[in-house]
Amino acid sequence: MAPIPGSGLAKGLAVTLRTMTKRTVTAQYPDVQPELPPRSRGVIGLFEENCTVCMLCARECPDWCIYIDSHKETVPAAAPGGRERSRNVLDRFAIDFALCMYCGICIEVCPFDALFWSPEFEYAETDILELTHERDKLRDWMWTVPEPPALDPGAEEPKELAAARKTAEKLKAQQQAEEAEQAEQAGTPQGQTDQQTQQPEEPGQEGQE
Amino acid sequence: MNDVLDVALRLLIVFAVFMLVPLIVGQTEHKVMAHMQGRLGPMYAGGFHGWAQLAADGVKFVQKEDIVPAEADRRVFQLAPAVALLPYLLVLVAIPIGPSEGAVGQVVDAGIFFVLAVMGIGVLGSLMAGWASANKFSLLGGLRTAAQLLAYELPMLLAAASVAMAAGTVSLPGILNAFEWWWLPWQIVGALVFFVAGLAELQRPPFDMPVADSEIIFGAYTEYTGLRFALFLLAEYAGIVVLCGLTTVLFLGGWHGPLGADGLGWVWTLLKTAVLAFVVIWLRVTYPRLREDQLQKLAWTTLIPLALAQIALTGIVKVAIN
Numbered sequence: 381m382a383p384i385p386g387s388g389l390a391k392g393l394a395v396t397l398r399t400m401t402k403r404t405v406t407a408q409y410p411d412v413q414p415e416l417p418p419r420s421r422g423v424i425g426l427f428e429e430n431c432t433v434c435m436l437c438a439r440e441c442p443d444w445c446i447y448i449d450s451h452k453e454t455v456p457a458a459a460p461g462g463r464e465r466s467r468n469v470l471d472r473f474a475i476d477f478a479l480c481m482y483c484g485i486c487i488e489v490c491p492f493d494a495l496f497w498s499p500e501f502e503y504a505e506t507d508i509l510e511l512t513h514e515r516d517k518l519r520d521w522m523w524t525v526p527e528p529p530a531l532d533p534g535a536e537e538p539k540e541l542a543a544a545r546k547t548a549e550k551l552k553a554q555q556q557a558e559e560a561e562q563a564e565q566a567g568t569p570q571g572q573t574d575q576q577t578q579q580p581e582e583p584g585q586e587g588q589e
Numbered sequence: 590m591n592d593v594l595d596v597a598l599r600l601l602i603v604f605a606v607f608m609l610v611p612l613i614v615g616q617t618e619h620k621v622m623a624h625m626q627g628r629l630g631p632m633y634a635g636g637f638h639g640w641a642q643l644a645a646d647g648v649k650f651v652q653k654e655d656i657v658p659a660e661a662d663r664r665v666f667q668l669a670p671a672v673a674l675l676p677y678l679l680v681l682v683a684i685p686i687g688p689s690e691g692a693v694g695q696v697v698d699a700g701i702f703f704v705l706a707v708m709g710i711g712v713l714g715s716l717m718a719g720w721a722s723a724n725k726f727s728l729l730g731g732l733r734t735a736a737q738l739l740a741y742e743l744p745m746l747l748a749a750a751s752v753a754m755a756a757g758t759v760s761l762p763g764i765l766n767a768f769e770w771w772w773l774p775w776q777i778v779g780a781l782v783f784f785v786a787g788l789a790e791l792q793r794p795p796f797d798m799p800v801a802d803s804e805i806i807f808g809a810y811t812e813y814t815g816l817r818f819a820l821f822l823l824a825e826y827a828g829i830v831v832l833c834g835l836t837t838v839l840f841l842g843g844w845h846g847p848l849g850a851d852g853l854g855w856v857w858t859l860l861k862t863a864v865l866a867f868v869v870i871w872l873r874v875t876y877p878r879l880r881e882d883q884l885q886k887l888a889w890t891t892l893i894p895l896a897l898a899q900i901a902l903t904g905i906v907k908v909a910i911n
Contacts, residue, residue: 392875396625406629 418526421482422501425525426473426518430494433468437486437495445479446486447472447512473515478508496525599695600682607678611826612643618826618870619643625874646819653815658723661812665721670813670820673714676707677827684834685762687844687855700761701749704835708790711824712738715792715799718821719809730808733799733881734792740888741789741796747896748783751903752776752839765843772842775906779899780840782892784865787832789888791825793869795876798884833865834858841865 407414416422433450449472455465487495498521505511531538537545619642623630635641657666683697683704697703712734719731753759755776756767789796800808810821837843841861844854879887 389876393871396871396875399627400621400624402627404624404629405627408629408632 416499416501418499418529419497420499420501421484421497422499423477423497423503423513423521424475424480424487424518425496425498425500425521425523426515427494427496427522428470428473428515428519430492431470431473432492432494433470434491436489436491440485440489442483442485443479443481445476447474447476470515473518474512475518476512477503478511496522498522498524499526500524603682604678607681607827610830611823614829614866614870615643615826616640617866618873621867621870622874625871650816650819655816656812656814658812660723662721662723665717666812667817669714669718669721670817670824671714672717673711674820674824674827676710677824677831679707680704680831681827681834683761684831684838685765685843686858688762688765696760696762698760700763701753701759701839704761705746705749708831709738709742711828712742712790714821714824715809718813722809722812724812726806727809727811730799730801730811734809736881737792737796737799737884737888738790740885741786741892744782744888744892744896745786745790747893747900748779748786749839751779751896751899754900754903754907761838765838765845768842768845770842770845773840776840776899776903778895779903780836782896782899783840784832784836784868786888786892787836788869788872789884791828791832793825793829794873795879796884798879798881801878829866829869830862833862833869836865837861 433448435448438444438446438448448470450468450470452466453469455467457464484497487497500521503511503513620630620638631639631642633639634645657663682695683700685696715734715738716731719727719729719734722728722731752764755772756764758764758767792798792800800810810818813821837858842857843861844858846854846857
């Protein structure tokens with residue numbers, strides 16, 4: 381059937397009228413903060429306690445926008461007669477966000493988890509020079525970094541956790557062995573049974589977390 | 590003395606309406622257009638949903654520098670906005686709002702004649718602006734405006750003539766006195782032609798080809814700044830009010846409503862005018878701009894034959910009744 385002439389015009393009117401009755405999609409940004417996804421690339425936060433001044437981030441940065449100054453300090457020997465050790469101390473860590481292109485390579489490459497994405501994005505300045513932010517500012521942004529998203533159920537245990545759990549288990553087994561030895565020597569095997577029942581549960585709980 | 594006071598009061602009221610109602614239409618356009626496009630529109634000026642946006646715009650326009658191009662024909666250039674705006678004020682004087690004598694600025698016996706003739710003057714403003722700007726784009730826009738207004742004046746007049754024939758009078762209150770409900774279906778074609786041609790006269794989208802701000806940078810108004818530009822914009826909105834008022838009076842039965850309360854006639858007039866103003870905005874949001882040749886074709890091959898057919902129909906029915 382051929383369409384009625386002018387039906388297209390009427391259809392257009394219907395579309396606009398229908399849109400008018402629907403809710404608008406405008407984000408009222410300055411009044412209402414946007415809900416950002418957890419992986420938002422807003423600004424780079426520095427967890428400076430983790431930084432070892434290895435310079436990998438500054439070297440990998442395609443824009444060369446990371447400035448790091450450091451000096452070496454000698455740490456006195458831990459035990460008498462031992463050797464003194466040297467350690468890098470961070471003097472300056474600055475990122476020029478006028479140059480930064482938010483590629484995230486520095487965060488990717490940092491071997492000590494000292495750099496993170498923060499969703500903070502409101503740091504505009506009137507002068508472009510003021511976009512070079514120093515370590516204290518980067519440290520402040522670290523507080524806005526969200527927690528890492530939870531692992532998928534059934535995912536492989538992160539290796540840090542696995543290592544920690546294994547050490548803990550070893551330690552516990554050792555303690556129990558010692559206790560059992562002591563109990564055998566004292567001739568009272570009662571305390572042993574309680575601990576044995578508890579033992580298999582704990583590793584299982586940790587694995588689920 | 591009493592007469593002078595009466596006239597002064599009427600003029601004052603008409604002037605107040607002239608200053609206020611176009612602003613309301615403009616604000617409605619801001620909001621309706623925004624919501625039809627899935628956004629919010631102005632939200633800040635004045636607090637509640639940006640009701641004072643147009644007032645703020647007015648302040649902005651006043652602050653801007655008033656520039657007249659060096660090569661322009663100074664006096665014509667400066668007069669053009671006034672020439673574009675004033676006719677609508679004059680037309681407003683003659684539009685009856687309610688049935689009583691007090692509900693119209695001035696009863697003009699040759700109402701339709703007066704109204705259409707005076708509205709035609711508004712064209713002159715655009716032409717003056719286009720010519721006096723001494724600028725190719727403005728001239729082009731001005732000439733396009735002239736071509737468009739020539740083309741659409743005719744169907745508008747013919748459609749109005751049909752109503753005048755039906756009522757047997759050219760007085761606007763006279764037409765409304767003669768109005769019967771079955772005129773609505775009888776004159777529907779004429780009403781559509783009148784409304785569409787009126788839209789084109791106002792250069793409202795989708796008939797805003799002469800001003801086409803994205804293609805020929807506002808046509809005849811390219812060189813205008815500040816308050817003079819604002820006056821052209823105001824003329825457009827005043828034009829909407831006048832066109833919707835006229836369509837209401839000529840075709841929709843003005844103060845006649847389904848509920849025959851004579852005292853509230855003016856409410857019906859205003860309501861119908863408001864609905865038509867909404868339709869004007871609605872059409873603007875919905876349809877894309879017509880091309881120059883499409884625009885001319887619509888006027889000469891569609892609207893004029895339709896208007897003529899309406900006149901023929903009116904004549905036949907009129908004779909049959911008698």
